[in-house]
Amino acid sequence: MSIKDKVSEVLEATPKGLLINGEWRDASDGGTFDVENPATGEVLATLASATEDDSRAAMDAAADAQESWARTSTRERSDILRRAFDLVQEHKDDLALLMTLEMGKPFKEAQGEVVYGGEFLRWFSEEAVRHYGRYASTPEGNLKMIVTHKPVGPCLLITPWNFPLAMATRKVAPAVAAGCTMILKPARLTPLTSQFFAKLLVEAGLPAGVLNVVSSASASNVSGPIMEDPRLRKVSFTGSTPVGKQLMKTATDHVLRTSMELGGNGPFIVFEDADLDKAVDGAMAAKMRNMGEACTAANRFLVHESVAEEFSQKFAAKLAALKPGNGLDEDSTVGPLVEKKARDSVAEFVQDALDKGARAVVGGKAVDGPGYFFEPTLLTGVTEECRVFTEEIFGPVAPVITFTDEDDAVRLANKTEYGLASYVFTEDISRALRIGERIEYGLLGLNVGVISNAAAPFGGVKESGLGREGGAEGIEEYTTIQYMGLPSPWA
Numbered sequence: 100m101s102i103k104d105k106v107s108e109v110l111e112a113t114p115k116g117l118l119i120n121g122e123w124r125d126a127s128d129g130g131t132f133d134v135e136n137p138a139t140g141e142v143l144a145t146l147a148s149a150t151e152d153d154s155r156a157a158m159d160a161a162a163d164a165q166e167s168w169a170r171t172s173t174r175e176r177s178d179i180l181r182r183a184f185d186l187v188q189e190h191k192d193d194l195a196l197l198m199t200l201e202m203g204k205p206f207k208e209a210q211g212e213v214v215y216g217g218e219f220l221r222w223f224s225e226e227a228v229r230h231y232g233r234y235a236s237t238p239e240g241n242l243k244m245i246v247t248h249k250p251v252g253p254c255l256l257i258t259p260w261n262f263p264l265a266m267a268t269r270k271v272a273p274a275v276a277a278g279c280t281m282i283l284k285p286a287r288l289t290p291l292t293s294q295f296f297a298k299l300l301v302e303a304g305l306p307a308g309v310l311n312v313v314s315s316a317s318a319s320n321v322s323g324p325i326m327e328d329p330r331l332r333k334v335s336f337t338g339s340t341p342v343g344k345q346l347m348k349t350a351t352d353h354v355l356r357t358s359m360e361l362g363g364n365g366p367f368i369v370f371e372d373a374d375l376d377k378a379v380d381g382a383m384a385a386k387m388r389n390m391g392e393a394c395t396a397a398n399r400f401l402v403h404e405s406v407a408e409e410f411s412q413k414f415a416a417k418l419a420a421l422k423p424g425n426g427l428d429e430d431s432t433v434g435p436l437v438e439k440k441a442r443d444s445v446a447e448f449v450q451d452a453l454d455k456g457a458r459a460v461v462g463g464k465a466v467d468g469p470g471y472f473f474e475p476t477l478l479t480g481v482t483e484e485c486r487v488f489t490e491e492i493f494g495p496v497a498p499v500i501t502f503t504d505e506d507d508a509v510r511l512a513n514k515t516e517y518g519l520a521s522y523v524f525t526e527d528i529s530r531a532l533r534i535g536e537r538i539e540y541g542l543l544g545l546n547v548g549v550i551s552n553a554a555a556p557f558g559g560v561k562e563s564g565l566g567r568e569g570g571a572e573g574i575e576e577y578t579t580i581q582y583m584g585l586p587s588p589w590a
């Protein structure tokens with residue numbers, strides 16, 4: 100049976116309502132919105148669209164469930180996460196299919212996201228039971244100190260469209276492990292994966308009210324009333340820097356904890372001593388993963404002037420061999436961009452660079468026909484004045500800029516307000532470590548193009564955000580610390 104034969108069955112099995120206090124229901128005003136396939140423009144499903152009243156109801160459910168959920172044992176939460184991990188494996192192809200349908204990535208790549216995203220469930224099922232406090236004496240010996248970690252409280256989790264499963268599991272799993280209740284707002288363009296994932300969490304035994312899902316055509320219908328509610332204790336957002344800044348301003352009014360995974364402008368630095376074949380493989384992964392629609396994507400290829408020509412030729416040949424097409428077709432290696440606006444924006448970036456003297460060695464334009472496809476593109480002759488140097492492209496476009504020496508490479512890499520992912524290719528370990536110390540990025544791939552992993556702390560510096568997701572650090576974001584002091588029994 101081909102995966103295409105499963106489309107209607109999986110869409111049928113995906114809940115279309117709002118999950119509030121353990122029940123799937125319609126929006127209070129009966130409103131709906133359509134989810135489209137970016138490869139074909141077809142409507143995939145029609146979902147309930149949460150209103151402000153629905154959002155308040157979700158907030159009530161999360162607030163009411165918080166105290167009893169916080170009292171559950173960590174083993175119980177760990178077991179729920181582990182069952183959810185197993186269910187995600189069982190439904191691997193269903194989740195991958197939904198992602199391919201709603202955001203376009205090739206099916207094989209979507210299966211890879213299920214593996215990556217599922218690991219957050221397994222990782223935090225393991226972290227849940229090993230999150231210790233401490234019992235110690237004050238230096239004077241008069242008091243004993245008990246330091247405990249408590250759940251921060253109800254959280255609003257706002258996820259993006261580019262990794263519909265992994266960005267949800269990366270937030271939901273640590274929140275469950277820590278004992279927080281949640282309101283999940285999936286991206287308007289890609290709610291189906293989250294709706295299906297929520298169904299699996301309910302099946303795994305998550306009690307009513309712990310996870311509430313409010314898909315909506317209107318982001319403000321959800322964030323407005325919830326962010327104003329004094330019972331909310333935290334907001335975690337993955338998305339653009341301007342939206343993140345806006346949420347942070349609102350969060351200030353209630354002194355909310357925030358985790359912000361925002362934009363990037365990743366440099367991919369290739370030194371003259373790099374293994375160029377390895378660097379090209381790394382470049383393909385860092386640029387073309389998710390069609391370039393990743394905050395970790397390499398945005399600027401900074402290449403030493405002595406190897407720029409050879410690197411560009413090899414990289415261009417690999418890009419030219421890719422095949423854009425519907426992600427459900429087995430031979431497609433690049434999916435469409437998520438919507439027309441996204442494709443138009445990529446086209447504008449390329450035009451701006453061409454107008455400023457760059458050359459498209461391969462690609463350079465939208466693909467004719469249905470769907471929002473853009474040709475994998477390599478630009479040379481790019482300068483610091485081009486928008487592709489200063490802004491996040493979020494598409495399959497690789498601008499190459501040359502540098503003269505190590506200082507120049509560091510200067511170019513740091514010349515941005517962002518600081519999320521970066522990549523360095525060199526065979527000189529001392530140089531790699533020197534660059535690591537000098538560049539202002541939260542993530543650095545040394546001779547590798549993808550480093551995201553559930554066990555690693557993911558996050559940026561500067562305007563790329565605050566906080567870390569994943570790793571041992573990920574659970575801390577959902578806890579607060581309480582210190583209890585008591586007289587020492589020896590005093």
Ligand SMILES: O=CCCC(=O)O
Nearest residue numbers: 261262393394395551
């Ligand atoms: O786009 C943001 C997330 C990318 C990743 O987790 O590797």
